[in-house]
Amino acid sequence: MAIGGLKLNSSITEKVFLSMLDILIVASGPYRVTLRSTGVDLMRTDNALKPGHYDIRPYSRGSTIFITHEPCVTRILSRTTTGRDDFFRARVRERDGKCVITGTVNTEADVNQWRGFHAAHIFPLSSEEYWVQNGFSRWITNRMGDHDTGITSCQNGLLMLSSIHEKFDGFDFSVNPDDGYKIICFDRDPFKIGGSILDPICRDPSGEGAVRVELLRWHFRQAVLANMRGAGEPSFEMDSQR
Known part of the structure; x- marks a missing residue:
């Protein structure tokens, strides 16, 4: 084994x-x-x-x-610029205002300059069909109408530095919500984020747009499956929502 x-x-x-x-x-x-x-x-x-x-x-x-033979959701290249993506990006920026992994604050937010910060999907936008088929929409509480799948809700997003976003999409690290929201690295830790805690600003339980713990738990599970079977499985996406 x-x-x-x-x-x-x-x-x-x-x-x-x-x-x-x-x-x-x-x-x-x-x-x-x-x-x-x-x-x-x-x-x-x-x-x-x-x-x-x-x-x-x-x-x-x-x-x-x-x-386990449980499949891992492979992340693939996904760059879209639809209206719902603009709304997703705006809501995540408004809620977080900083990289919730490193704590780096965007000091240019007041002039709407977000270069270097990405609104990252926890569950990849490219796998929306899988999201719908498996009922992930049930975890989203702020959907806008019956036809909204919820995948572009800010509850499925986190604001990150662009370099951190790439690591997140590659399952190089994840957040374990069942261990105090601790950040767990599966590879080398060049940004020294391992063991730190996901910023509370994105997970305030009193906030209607707080990130969903179920989605963080899903991402952590995928990261384990992607990294720890044999030599690890290929998983990659540049799901860019700047």
């Missing part, structure tokens, strides 16, 4: 690694994960994950363990 594609960095703790395995592993019963060099089982702690080889074994004889 091959699990690969994850590059160890400071955002990967024992708890984070085990939560990734919860997504990857399909088991008929409980299993344990052991660092081969020490024989010590991993626990759901905030201790940094140590480099090395890890063995995954069931507790009971006869139990089965295998890697």
Whole structure:
């Protein structure tokens, strides 16, 4: 059983690694994960994950363990300039006003200058048919009429620096909403964002346009699937909404 594609960095703790395995592993019963060099089982702690080889074994004889075949949504090149995209971009900019990953504030927002900042879709716009077929619209609470799928709602968007957006679309990092909205990097961390927290400005529960936790959870799951099966799966999109 091959699990690969994850590059160890400071955002990967024992708890984070085990939560990734919860997504990857399909088991008929409980299993344990052991660092081969020490024989010590991993626990759901905030201790940094140590480099090395890890063995995954069931507790009971006869139990089965295998890697999920769940497909990963591949992101493809998507550049559109329709009216609904303009509305999406404006709402995300208005809500966030900064890169919600790095905290970098757009000091030129007052003159409507947003060069270097992108309104990024969490679920890719290029896969709208998949979005509709699987009922993702149910998570969007501010749709504009019955014919609005909700994919261009600001609840499916985050404002990011353009360089950070590329990393997000490539599943190089994601946000785990079930671990305090912690940013988890799956590759090297050149921007030093791993372990930091998604800015609260985009997820204020009292705000009608707050980002949906279900979509962040979906993106994190996709990032695990894309990065950790074998040598990782190809996934790429430049879903540019500047």
